[in-house]
Amino acid sequence: MQTPIDASLIELENSSHRQNLAEDYASLGIRLARRNINIDQIKKQVATFNVAIPTWGVATGGTRFARFPNPGDPRDLYEKLEDCAVVQQLGQSTPTLSPHFPWDDVSDYNELRERANAYGLSFDAVNSNTFADQHGQLSYKYGSLTHTNSAVRSQAVQHNLECIEKGIQLGSKALTVWIGDGSNFPGQQDFTASLERYLESMRKIYARLPDDWQLFIEHKLYEPAFYATVIQDWGSNYLCAQELGNKAKCLVDLGHHAPTVNIEMIVARLIHFEKLAGFHFNDSKYGDDDLDSGSIQPFQLFLIFNELVAAELRNQPGFSPSYMLDQSHNVTDPIESLMNSAGNLRKAYCQALLVDRSRLASAQNDNDVLLAHNTLKQAFETDVEPIVASARLDFGGAIDPIETFRASGYRSRKAKARPQQLASGSGIV
Ligand code: PSV
Ligand code: MN
Numbered sequence: 001m002q003t004p005i006d007a008s009l010i011e012l013e014n015s016s017h018r019q020n021l022a023e024d025y026a027s028l029g030i031r032l033a034r035r036n037i038n039i040d041q042i043k044k045q046v047a048t049f050n051v052a053i054p055t056w057g058v059a060t061g062g063t064r065f066a067r068f069p070n071p072g073d074p075r076d077l078y079e080k081l082e083d084c085a086v087v088q089q090l091g092q093s094t095p096t097l098s099p100h101f102p103w104d105d106v107s108d109y110n111e112l113r114e115r116a117n118a119y120g121l122s123f124d125a126v127n128s129n130t131f132a133d134q135h136g137q138l139s140y141k142y143g144s145l146t147h148t149n150s151a152v153r154s155q156a157v158q159h160n161l162e163c164i165e166k167g168i169q170l171g172s173k174a175l176t177v178w179i180g181d182g183s184n185f186p187g188q189q190d191f192t193a194s195l196e197r198y199l200e201s202m203r204k205i206y207a208r209l210p211d212d213w214q215l216f217i218e219h220k221l222y223e224p225a226f227y228a229t230v231i232q233d234w235g236s237n238y239l240c241a242q243e244l245g246n247k248a249k250c251l252v253d254l255g256h257h258a259p260t261v262n263i264e265m266i267v268a269r270l271i272h273f274e275k276l277a278g279f280h281f282n283d284s285k286y287g288d289d290d291l292d293s294g295s296i297q298p299f300q301l302f303l304i305f306n307e308l309v310a311a312e313l314r315n316q317p318g319f320s321p322s323y324m325l326d327q328s329h330n331v332t333d334p335i336e337s338l339m340n341s342a343g344n345l346r347k348a349y350c351q352a353l354l355v356d357r358s359r360l361a362s363a364q365n366d367n368d369v370l371l372a373h374n375t376l377k378q379a380f381e382t383d384v385e386p387i388v389a390s391a392r393l394d395f396g397g398a399i400d401p402i403e404t405f406r407a408s409g410y411r412s413r414k415a416k417a418r419p420q421q422l423a424s425g426s427g428i429v
Contacts, residue, residue, distance in 0.1 A: 002118045004086050005408050010398050013407055017389075017399040024386040032382075035356065039387065042353050047391040049349045051281065051342050052096040052124035052324040055104050058083040058335065061290070061328030070333060072414030077104050078115060079418060083335055085119035090404055091339040092397035093346055096124040098324045099170065101163050102134045109169035116170075124174070125216055125278075125322055126167035130156040131180035131224065143181040145201035146194040146230050153201050160205045168210065174277070174322060176251055177205070178218035182225025182232070194230050199243055206244045215248040216277040216322070217241050220256040223288055233257070234266045241275050249277030253326055254304075255288035256280075264303040271311045271319060278322030281345060290328035292337050294344025301344070302380045305352035313357065333411060339401040346388045354379040 029039035058080045060070045074080040081097075088094045097116065106112050116122060130144030136155050142148070144156035156179075164175055181198070183189035206215055219237040220229055231237055234250055241248040250270050257263055270276035283289070283296040294301050311319045323345070329337040356375050363372035389399045398404035405411075 001120045002085070003089050004082055004119075005089050005404075005410060007396070009408055010090070010396070010404055013404040014393065014399050018393075021386060021389055021393070021399055025390050028383070028386050032354070035354075037354060042350060043387050043391050043394070045353055046346055046350045046387055047092075047394065049346050050093050050095055050323065051345050052098040052322070053084050053087060053094045053338055054127075054280075054324060054326050055080050055084070055097055055099045057325060057327055057329065057338060058087075060334060061330050063330065068330070069420055070411070071420065072411045072416075072418050073334075073420060074414075075418055075420070077106055077112065079414075080104075081112075081116055081119065081121065084121060086335055086405065086410060087338045087342070088119070088121060089396075090392075090398040090401040091342050092392045092395040093342045094325075094338065095120060096122050098124045098127060098176070099166075099172075100127040100129060101159075101166060102129060105166075109166050113170050123167070123170040123172045124324060125176045126163050126170070126172045126174070127176045127178070128160045128163040130159055131178070140180075143179075143194070143230075145177075145179050146181040146197045148197075153197060157201050157204045161208050164205075164208060164210070164213070167213075173212060174214040174216050175205070175209070176216040176218055176277075177202070178220065178251075178253075179230065180220075180224045182222075182229035183227050184225060185227055189228065191228065195236070195240075198230055199240060202240065202244055202248075206248060209247055213247065214277065215241075215244065216251040217248060218251040218253055218256070218280065220253065220288065221258055234270065238270070238273070238275055250275050251277040251280065251322075253280035253282070253288075254293075254301075255282050255284045255290055255326075259284075259286060263300065264307050267304050268307045271307060271316055274316075274318030276319070276321050278324065280324050280326030281341065282325065282327045290326065292327055292329070292332070292344070293325065293341040294348065295341075298344070298348065299380060301348040302351050303376075305345075305348040306355060306376065306379075309349070309352040309355070310357070333405075335405060335411070336402050339405065343388055343392075343401070346391065347384050350384040350387050351379050351382060354382055354384070 032039050059073045074083050084097055130140055133139050138152045138155050147153050209215055217237050217240055219231045219233050221232055222229055237250040241250050281293040283291045283293055285296050325341055360372055360375045393399055
């Protein structure tokens with residue numbers, strides 16, 4: 001397998017942490033054993049949790065005001081692939097990529113698949129883009145799948161069908177559809193007619209899904225439409241997914257809700273009705289901030305994972321969510337952010353695995369409010385880093401991925417090998 005970072009460098013870096021990690025793991029193991037938890041078992045489960053990297057996440061992102069590229073940013077998809085391979089090699093929890101078309105258009109998708117496979121990478125859900133004009137003749141300025149002009153709608157449908165074709169060649173099994181369609185002014189759009197047009201377009205896409213594919217519908221409260229978005233929340237999302245059929249499910253991007261919305265409860269409801277497609281993980285304080293997963297609201301992330309683990313443990317029918325990151329790294333090195341975020345997700349998963357489920361259930365039954373709450377808090381407050389780091393180490397990853405990445409000199413090598421055209425435009429991703 002092709003590995004962008006020298007394995008002996010990882011070994012050298014790991015050697016300076018090995019002893020400490022072994023001691024921390026052993027001491028945590030003793031404390032967890034008192035709670036009747038087998039740490040090795042938990043570590044094995046943690047190692048099964050993976051999340052897909054968004055190909056658009058490895059280049060520096062930006063806001064609508066400006067973008068400040070990092071030296072060594074990838075300039076094409078093959079360079080992005082190499083950066084994704086670094087994230088996977090050091091973090092060992094991101095073996096798949098979620099591509100976005102036409103941003104990731106290449107001339108030969110079989111070659112792309114082979115080049116990814118050579119790094120040990122494969123492809124998760126493909127994403128379509130009808131929220132920006134690309135090479136099409138007709139503009140998406142006033143919408144795409146819901147546009148009043150049927151020619152624009154057809155172009156948008158066609159683009160989604162092409163995404164499916166590309167995805168088939170890449171080995172994907174799902175198409176994620178997010179549209180920016182909506183309105184900025186009351187009266188601009190007929191709510192009912194635009195939803196009818198959406199369903200008509202989506203039915204055409206759904207009809208062309210291969211048997212073993214799924215259609216992930218992503219809702220978003222606002223932006224770019226600031227008054228009303230056509231698929232604005234999980235309610236509209238669920239209704240449309242229901243209307244389309246079993247292969248259509250609802251994708252939860254954590255940033256796409258009103259600030260005070262209880263996302264973990266939405267997740268629980270979607271799981272219950274077998275309509276949870278999966279996630280675009282990120283974090284936010286105000287809106288769709290696209291900050292790094294686990295950086296602002298780690299407790300919320302834990303509560304979401306608590307629902308996921310509960311579903312896993314009760315063998316919830318139809319429960320098989322896809323996990324993807326969707327973040328914009330504006331002020332950090334994207335490789336570092338992606339490794340950190342994937343690690344934060346594993347931490348949240350691990351903490352959720354530590355919840356004493358039988359104590360929680362009896363406290364809930366007995367209406368012992370504080371005991372129930374403290375049962376969750378006990379799991380959340382456990383420092384699980386030794387488990388997450390050991391899970392990485394077991395698979396050849398780095399005990400400290402960021403320190404190892406810095407020591408590797410990868411970024412400065414790429415800064416030389418990938419000279420940039422230093423145009424700094426806006427760059428929402
Ligand atoms: C929209 O904000 C979104 O979350 C969708 O998933 C897009 O595909 C992605 O960001 C990239 O712009
Ligand atoms: Mn998203």
